[in-house]
Amino acid sequence: MSDLPPHDDADAPHHPRFQRLRKLRQHDLLSPLQWRRRVLFWTGAIVVGLSAVFFAKAADYAFELFHSVASHGWWVPLLITPPMFALLCWLTQGALKATRGSGIPQAIAALKVEDEDFRTRLLALRVALGKMALTLAALLGGASVGREGPTVHVGAGLLYSMGRRFGFDDPTAAGRFILAGSAAGLAAAFNTPLAGIVFAIEEMSGTFEHRMSGTLLTAVFVAGVVSLGVLGNYAYFGDISASLPLGRAWLAVLLTGIVGGLAGGLFARLIIPSTLGLRGVVGRLRARQPIAFAAACGLALVLLSLLSANGLYGTGYAQARDILQGHSDTGPLFGVLKFLGNIASSWAGIPGGIFSPALAVGAGLGGNIAHLLPGADTSAVVLLGMAAYLSGVTQAPLTATVISLELTANHMMALPIMAACLLARGASALVCRVPVYKALADALIVQYEAERARREPTPATEPGHAP
Structure with missing residues (x-):
């Protein structure tokens, strides 16, 4: 049975419990x-x-x-x-x-x-x-x-x-x-x-x-x-006034969601040490000769860049912006080549993030998909590709949606972007079951716990313990 009087509301201002909570809040405010x-x-x-x-x-x-x-x-x-x-x-x-x-x-x-x-x-x-x-x-x-x-x-x-x-x-x-x-x-x-x-x-x-x-x-x-x-008050990629009306153009949502999700999931799977990318030959090479392996990754990035009109170096911000704004000369293979260049940089184990490079890959893939949909707004399809691929890499559809909207100061694309990101999240999970950041964080935790276990003495090695 409740200790409260019958028909007494604990949230009412006159109730003793309410008074105690208000005093605690006032104390917290003035603490x-x-x-x-x-x-x-x-x-x-x-x-x-x-x-x-x-x-x-x-x-x-x-x-x-x-x-x-x-x-x-x-x-x-x-x-x-x-x-x-x-x-x-x-x-x-x-x-x-x-x-x-x-x-x-x-x-x-x-x-x-x-x-x-x-x-x-x-x-x-x-x-x-x-x-x-x-x-x-x-x-x-x-x-x-x-x-x-x-x-x-x-x-x-x-x-x-x-x-x-x-x-x-x-x-x-x-x-x-x-x-x-x-x-x-x-x-x-x-x-x-x-x-x-x-x-x-x-x-x-x-x-x-x-x-x-x-x-x-x-x-x-x-x-x-x-x-x-x-x-100053600026949008990362400028003000993009793209739109995607209901109808056949929404086929772009389906295509970018599936392609971006699968490609993003593949990228995530390839850079997680415990999965496909670093388990076999690649993992052994990296473990035995890490410095030489990193140099080889740098060489691979340079060779891949020779196949691209503007190179694959840096964040890819300028290329993504040009593709999004419709005046790019990066070439049709930019998305795929940037994808491979990002893998080379990630495998090298050097400091650096994947957000901006992922947006560049998504822009390249979105540009390729836009050529298959002549009736759709090209900028809108590219924006969908950026958001979907980022969602596929991170498996964080809400973050990818909000970032894409704020980066372009475009709110007319909210529903298509959200749909593409949710679809990409599901497609990515088919390739990489664990979100990439969570998997990499768990690997750090497991490594630390293993090191701590080696440092701590076991019962068989403690002083005074009989074997």
């Missing part, structure tokens, strides 16, 4: 500890926003420098890219091993495991700074990588380090700093605040804790305002 945490979140979000803006500018400059040097001859990248891949692989063999890859799996793994040693290994300040520096070096060497995933890693590392520095080292509190830093990093990297929130819910945590909602929203808002204030 110095809570205000110290809020100020730290706001300050951290500003730092993440400024770091993301600096990173974006530096990344553009690094790749422009590579492009200007490489323009002197087709042979120049042969002297730059393979040695840079080898150097980055060598640099990430030791203390900077956590800087490898996208950076999003590191943030997810640190969020899952409430172990200070594990989190510090992945998110220490030196790791965040190293991630930024080595990703810039990768772009300087022409690698087919992006900066958005690394920005998530940097954002998580900065807020986590700030939280620990000022006494918020409780595992639950530290997890909140990691989540907010990751979301703020993505929001500032793309200048897409809503995508940062959806990314945190769908990709990072999988849940949305009510107590965390205000903190997360505030961090994303502050980081977004910083990016907006410095870079």
Whole structure:
């Protein structure tokens, strides 16, 4: 039986339970500890926003420098890219091993495991700074990588380090700093605040804790305002006024969803160490001679770029924008070649993300599909291809939908994009059952647990134990 009086509503203002809850909320609002945490979140979000803006500018400059040097001859990248891949692989063999890859799996793994040693290994300040520096070096060497995933890693590392520095080292509190830093990093990297929130819910945590909602929203808002204030109110790919009316043109949704999903799932499967890509010969070569293997991956990227009109180097942002805006000379094989170039860069194990390169692959595939549908708006089909392929790679359809809408400032395509992303998510799961970021994060966790098990003494080896 309930302890409440008959016909008494516990949510009524006069009820004692309601009064107690109101006092607790007032105490929480006025608590110095809570205000110290809020100020730290706001300050951290500003730092993440400024770091993301600096990173974006530096990344553009690094790749422009590579492009200007490489323009002197087709042979120049042969002297730059393979040695840079080898150097980055060598640099990430030791203390900077956590800087490898996208950076999003590191943030997810640190969020899952409430172990200070594990989190510090992945998110220490030196790791965040190293991630930024080595990703810039990768772009300087022409690698087919992006900066958005690394920005998530940097954002998580900065807020986590700030939280620990000022006494918020409780595992639950530290997890909140990691989540907010990751979301703020993505929001500032793309200048897409809503995508940062959806990314945190769908990709990072999988849940949305009510107590965390205000903190997360505030961090994303502050980081977004910083990016907006410095870079201005812009859409990543410009204002794209594409549309897709109901009717036969919606065949594009079906085609881009299936093709983008299958291709994205294949890419994810090929870059997950425990699946097809790195299990056999490739895995053995990478394990035995990692530096030589990385150099070979760089060489493969250069050779593939020779088959493309504009090359496969860098984020692919310029090529994707040109395809989307309808004045591209990348050639019909750009999507497939960029797909292979992204695999070469991922297999090398160097720092760098897959968001922007994935959008470039999707744009290329969408352009190919548009040629099969002469009655449809080409820009609309390309946009669908970008969103669907990104959804296929990440298996995060909501994040892919929101990012695609915010990147182009186009809301007329909301329903077609959402449909294509959901279809791509299902098609991707047929090829790769586990989402790529989750699989890579789980691999980091398994590796850490194995190392910890080797360090800890077993009962048979403990002092005083009789064999």
